[in-house]
Amino acid sequence: MPNQHQNESRRGPSFNRRNLLRGAVVAGGLAAVGAGGVGVAQAQSFNHPGQLLQADEFDRMESAVQANREPWISGWNRLTANSHSSSTWQPRAVERIIRGDNGTDPENYWLLYNDMHAAYQNGLRWKISGDTAHRDAAIRILNAWSGTLKEIGGWTEASLAAGIYGYQAANAAEIVRNEAGFDRARFQSMLANVFYPLNNDFLVRRHGTCDSHYWANWDLCNMAAILAIGIFNEDQAKFDEAIEYFWNGKGNGSIEHVIPFIHGDLAQWQESGRDQAHSIMGIGLMAEFMEMAWNQGVDLYSARDHAFAKAAEYVARYNNGHSVPFTKYVWYNGHNCAYNEHTVISDWPRGQIRPVWELVYAHYYNRLGMAMPNVREMIGKTRPEGGGGDYGPNSGGFDSLGWGTLAYVRERTPTALNxxxxxxxxxxxxxxxxxxxxxxxxxxxxxxxxxxxxxxxxxxxxxxxxxxxxxxxxxxxxxxxxxxxxxxxxxxxxxxxxxxxxxxxxxxxxxxxxxxxxxxxxxxxxxxxxxxxxxxxxxxxxxxxxxxxx
Structure with a gap:
């Protein structure tokens, strides 16, 4: 299969400054470090299920589907129609996953992303329908991989595999974490010993390149993996590491770098001059990172005066066909920090559909009541959101776990009008x-x-x-x-x-x-x-x- 991210590591932007915003904004009983700290949230305990989905989300989905209510029933029907949601899905676990052409090993990373989406989707079907055949399918897939996988390798894209599929694997496992037959300890070991070392190494070294070399989505997927692993493994140090990087990381996933310019109620996304597919991908990864933190009581959504809401509005607005402002973006890449710049926003592939918008809207509008007109317009085009394979058979179609219409939509309360x-x-x-x-x-x-x-x-x-x-x-x-x-x-x-x-x-x-x-x-x-x-x-x-x- 073609690698949609070939040569991704050859570009990436930069600012020679640290995150100026200090201290995580915390809710739900967690305490942030005091003034002058580095913004690491100190969780007292971990909520389970508590990554992308909590118990009340499962209850809401079950209730809405049983009542045949829109838009949830349309999301459910799309989930059940997806082949990855079949309880007969058979895992294809291997010892070595290869992503990126290293001149020696053939790529096979699609085995991992297909199976992780199948595990996640079967877990969703079980929690909503109560059909234990889907629970058993999720457990079968996850146990097969934790008992087989020993290494993730390839060229630099191994960092993408460890990041994207690492956070997805942890989320799939979270759904069945306490179920009989699931080898949780072995899965925790695989996350800690196969995925995490690559996640950590990327955020620390970035393959020996400039801090600004890699695009934001490289940072974001590895941040998401470390956060998800920290939650699933109940590892406070890893959880803190991911939150600290969000505030103060040197790469382009930190909150100061991923949104380089604020334009009033819109905010320019770091990859906007590169292309729209990766800009939309980045919105999805950041939303999933923030949602996992939120479900552990840490509010990152409000960072920099809700800058992420403004960035989501910016990316949605442009991909809805409207104009947006653009400030020249300068970065330095490679081992020698060569100068690069973007002077205009990229129009390729403008208007691409990816299942990332419902989660953004669910938080900022359904939870907080904030106006998100451009994201709302985009949802009119994407609802009901699908998932694995619905947006293409290659890696780009599996960058997000999806199913946002089913999983994230909340009613505004009260519902009565006066x-x-x-x-x-x-x-x-x-x-x-x-x-x-x-x-x-x-x-x-x-x-x-x-x-x-x-x-x-x-x-x-x-x-x-x-x-x-x-x-x-x-x-x-x-x-x-x-x-x-x-x-x-x-x-x-x-x-x-x-x-x-x-x-x-x-x-x-x-x-x-x-x-x-x-x-x-x-x-x-x-x-x-x-x-x-x-x-x-x-x-x-x-x-x-x-x-x-x-």
């Missing part, structure tokens, strides 16, 4: 029109006057108003006027979009909304436009009183 009825003009409702906010009697389209009342973005005791028909866009005040704006995750936006419900200023059976950021001001209408005002008279009290209707 309207805000004026107290003193009861035939009028709050609505947005061309992102301005006003009271209107005739609501067309009706969706403009429907909002999801979600826990306050800045204070969960408050409330924020998400537009029903523009996901991730909220009512917010700006210079005491109101408009509909995208949630960019900033603390200023969250505060401006958060309000506290109080008894109606004109009628206690109705409701008024006090500003979170300006507690002496309330939402009120004036000349049918919404304002944020101090209330001093009866007219103002009536203007600031509303009824929440369904």
């Amino acid at each position: 309207r805000l009825q004026s107290y003193n003009f009861q035939d009028r409702y709050v609505r947005h029109a061309y992102y301005d906010v006003r009271l209107d009697a005739s609501i067309s389209p009706a969706a403009d006057a429907q909002f999801r009342l979600v826990p306050g973005l800045a204070d969960s005791a408050g409330v924020s108003f998400e537009a029903a028909n523009v996901p991730g866009y909220y009512l917010r005040h700006y210079s005491y006027d109101f408009r509909l704006d995208p949630n960019n995750g900033s603390s200023v936006f969250k505060a401006d979009a958060t309000f506290h419900r109080v008894a109606g200023l004109a009628d206690g059976s109705w409701t008024s909304f006090r500003s979170h950021s300006h507690p002496d001001r309330y939402i009120r209408h004036s000349d049918y436009l919404l304002k944020l005002d101090q209330i001093s008279d009866a007219t103002g009290r009536a203007d600031a009183t509303y009824r929440i209707t369904s």
